[in-house]
Amino acid sequence: MYRYDEFDTQFVRERVSQFRGQVERRLTGALNEDEFRPLRLMNGLYLQLHAYMLRVAIPYGTLSAHQMRQLGAIADKYDRGYGHFTTRQNIQFNWPKLKDVPDILDDLADVEMHAIQTSGNCIRNVTADPYAGVAADEIADPRPTGELLRQWSSNHPEFSFLPRKFKIALTGARADRAVIKFHDIGLRLVEGEGGQLGYEVWAGGGLGRTPMIGIKVRDFVPTADLLRYVEAIMRVYNAEGRRDNKYKARIKILIHEKGGEDFRAEVEQEFARIAHDPAAPVEKELARIQAFFAPPAYEALPAESEALAKAKLANPNFARWVRVNTRAHKAPGYTIAVISLKPKGGVPGDATGDEMRVMADAADAYSMSELRVSAEQNIVLPNVKASDLFALWQMLDRAGLASSNAELISDVVSCPGMDYCALATARSIPIAQEITERFAEPVLQEQIGPIRIKISGCINACGHHHVGDIGILGLEKTGAEAYQITLGGDPTESAAIGERSGPGFPAEGVVDAIERLIHFYLGRREDGETFKQTYHRLGHSVMKDALYASH
Amino acid sequence: MPLIKDGHFVADDWSRPVEGEPAVAGAKLILAFARLEAEASDLIEAGHAVGVEITNDTDPAALEPWFDRLALIVVPFPRAADGRGFSIATRLRRLGYRGELRASGHLIADQYTLARSCGFDTVEISDAQAARQPEPHWLEAEHAMSLAYQRGYGPLRNILGARWAAQ
Amino acid sequence: MAKRAELQIVTANHLLEGHSVFLGEDGWTADHHAARIAATPEESAELEALGRVDEAGNIVVGVYLVDVALDASGDPEPIHYREKMRVRAIPSFWPDPVKARPQSLRPRGDGEAHHVSL
Known part of the structure; x- marks a missing residue:
């Protein structure tokens, strides 16, 4: 670190x-x-x-x-x-x-933390793949770039009063777990000719009132040029982004109005104007930062742990947790473990002080003292020996932190909604709580398989509803909360914006509608299909109708 | 309107001449960008120092031919939250403008180091704002932050430079 | 909510503490039942202007009028659901009227692991 x-x-x-x-x-x-x-x-x-x-x-x-x-x-x-x-x-x-x-x-x-630029019309906290540095499908660890950008963007003299907020996300893996196509700038580490590392640069993605998938600005920007390239994008945006209407002030609108080609040309022109500073090679600073992220000394372990296999056989609930909440690690004998912050009836993403201490203790004992936070509002332990999983699970379970639902239906993403937020038009959390209760049955959850439900309490889409397989947007309709459902969204490399279904549902009806849809899917799915696959096979209108079946 | 230089409130010896009225001999004059082409050459010849006040959407490159003859460029800040002026200043400096750069309008003391870092020499604010944010606030703001991560902006100590020097 | 309600009260957030407050007879109070009630547009404007004085005086921020109706005891209660939630001063899923720190935010464990003998 x-x-x-x-x-x-x-x-x-x-x-x-x-x-x-x-x-x-x-x-x-x-x-x-x-x-x-x-x-x-x-x-x-x-x-x-x-x-x-x-x-x-x-x-x-x-x-x-x-x-x-x-x-x-x-x-x-x-x-x-x-x-x-x-x-x-x-x-x-x-x-x-x-x-x-x-x-x-x-x-x-x-403890070397801060709240700098977590809000405001400036460059926000840089986000990355929660499995960075340990994922089996990774080309390179994106976190050194994240740290480089954190420093570069901190109190930036030129880019602290932008037309609107500006979010950058990074990944170094093939699978996109950082939602890069829905960020103002998304960067993906790629190998160029001759194995040279660089970045694929995306810009103009975003959710909110006008959801858009970003455009690829450049296939390859060499590491040495990254800050200059980002600076060029920022300068074009700061000079030309709209300031007359805050709903049209994000870079996605500038790119949309200007057209991708013109935007690219202008960025390239500005990039060419920014002189390379020979006294400050980015590579030198990046190398200094990279040293902090050098892979830890992994023990040479067998790929399969006998102790783990035994514990799974003896404890079906533990076996389920391992099946659902662990992910492939690049080092043999190690695994990535997800601590779900979505217990039955809980508030998605909430953790008490006591729970934070348990997670810290778990990291000290079993994950080389390191944790991650995911875009799914869960905590990740990135470096767990497979042979330690049972002890870890016992520790988490005692604290109520062993919900086996990572990426399943009760792993609901939710913004705080009107229970906390001044901008919200409806509540989100009570809907999320009802979903986790309705679909609590672990066998049913595994049967339903991977599915993303995401809830936002207003059009600003902090709950990322546009990219949920099922998205729920809370609005006000004639003086009461109403929930509009979108289907088919996808935050990953196969990015898609969910399509709106028909009329919204009252708070009392929205989870019933989702249950109808899920039962329809279970009845119509073909062998091994995920919700997403069934949705694409049957099409939006068939799936959408299932929401309203009893109307 | 109060003018701030090096953290202090100083007298402003520039004026904005009303169109069509003869200028006082030797006066330092700020012209709107639209008047530059028609009036600047004669005024400079008559011994006036000439500055220009641009708008927020002026392309800095359009001023490049004038750099040698302009003693002042005024960049507006209609609202404290409108940061276009920071990019305009950066580009003017990088294009090679060496004369005085002034930010005019609604900049607050907390933005002072940002403005200085982007190349502004002076800040011009309203009387009402100066009453709420008097001189000591600007002097203090100038010393609030002593370090910056970004290279190519002045005048704060650059962290990368310091870091490498320490190695 | 197109039609203006008959009655209104003035609310804001306390600058230093952040919680919602209501303009009462003797200044700002956290209890909306103690809020002064405006019965005409003129009274509303007057009440709001009074609130703005304290906004300018850096006591409160975000002054606005809230439509209310009188409940059975004659106390003002907001009409809109947002304002109903706001006067509770805690999330809607917390038990009322506990405004203190919740004992437990959520059930411990997800129930599935507790039958296992470890």
Whole structure:
């Protein structure tokens, strides 16, 4: 993992002091709310329905056990004993007081964390594949690039007051688990001619009010040119992105209105203007960062663990958890384990201080002290020996953290919705809770197979509903909450935006409709088909009708 | 309107001449970009220092032919949240403009180092804003951050440079 | 909600603490039942203007009017579901009226592992 040097530390400390001063000036009125808002947002501080909310960055989703423990301590000391992990690899604290926020930021700085640029019209926390560095299908670890971009984008003098927020996502694997085609910039590490590493560059993707799949701007940008290339994209956007209408201010609209060809040409022209700085080779800094992410010393282990096989035979529930919640690791004898934050009836992505400490302890004991946060709002232990899985599972199970549902129907992604959010038009969490209860039966869940249900409580789509196999969007209709369903969305490399079904459902009817659809799918699926495959075989209109079968 | 230079409120010796009215001898004059072509050459010949005030969507390259003759370029900030001026300033400096660069409008003290880093020398704000954010705020803001990660922007100490020097 | 309700109260968030507050007879209160009620558009405008004074004075932020109706006890209750949730001051799925830290946010365990002898 990356460790701050004296300069990183000083930078973050100065930023905290600066914010402390800004809070003081806000309280005296030297800064009015219009002036203070962008400043507090750039430190992750929102004002929500019931309270302030502080969003803390977990850069490229990587967290040490030590950091996780500190998040738990902050939850207990300044908040109401819990936090919420988000789809963009952040954690949100829901109840901080304005006067405590500078102290919280200092506590975060103690463990090399911050809330810088987790909101505001600036370059946001850079996200990455949660299995980065350990996935069996990986070409190269994207996290050094993530750290390079984190530093480069921090307090950027030119790009801190953009037309709108700007999100960058990274992957180094063949499968896209970082949703790169739905980001303002998506980067995929690829091998160029002669095995040289570089990036495939995507831009202009996004969800929200106008969902769009990004366009490929360049097939290959060599590592040495990456920051210059990103700078060129940012400069074109900062100069020309719309500022007359906040709903049309994202880069996706600029690209859409300008046309992909013109946009590409302009970026290339700007890129050509930016001189290569021979005194500051990107490769040199990247190499320094890469050293922190060198693969750990994996033990030479047999690919199959006998102890694991025995434990699975003796414990069907453990066997299920292994089947559902572990993923292929690049090192033989090791595995990636997903800790689901989606227990039956729970709030997706929430974890208490106690649970954070258990996860930290689990990481210390069984995952080389490292954890990840996924876009599915789960926690990942990236380096678990297969022979340790049973002990890990027992530890998690005692804490209620062993739900066997990763990527199954009750692994619901949900934004906080109107229970917390000032922008929401409807609640999300109660719908998610009802789904996890309705489909709690583990055998049924495995029978249904992989499926993504994603819920957003408003058009801004923080719950990524556009890319769910089943997407649920909460809206207001004639003074009551109503839920519109989309089908066929896909956040991965085969990116697709879900298609809207018919009229929305009232809160009481939406889970019934989903249940009808699931039963229809189970009845019509062919051998081994996933929901997605059945959907594509039968087509949208057939599947959509199943939602309304009893109407 | 108050003018801030090096963290201090200083006197502004530039003025914006009303179109059609004769300029006071020796006055330093800020012209709108649209008037530059027609009026600047004569004014410079008559001994005036000439500056230009552009709009937010002016292509910095359009000013390149004037760089040697302009003593001031004024870039507007209609709202503190409108950061186009930061890119305009960066491009003007990289194109080779060496004269004074001024940010004018609604910049707050907390943006001061960003503005300085993008190449602005001076910031011009409204009286009302200056009343809320007096000189000490700007002096303090100038020292709030001492380090920057980005190269090619001044004047903060560059972290990459410092890091490599320390190795 | 096209038609303006008869009655309105003024709400905002407390600048320092963040929680929702309502403009009462003696300043801001967390209890919406203690809010001053405006019965005419003129009274609403007056009440809102009063709230704005404290916004300018850096006591509260985000002042706005909320449509209300009187309940059986004569207390103002919001009409819109968003505002109904807001006056509870906690998420809708938390038991009312506990406003303190919840004892347990969710059931422990998913039930499936507890029959196993380990």
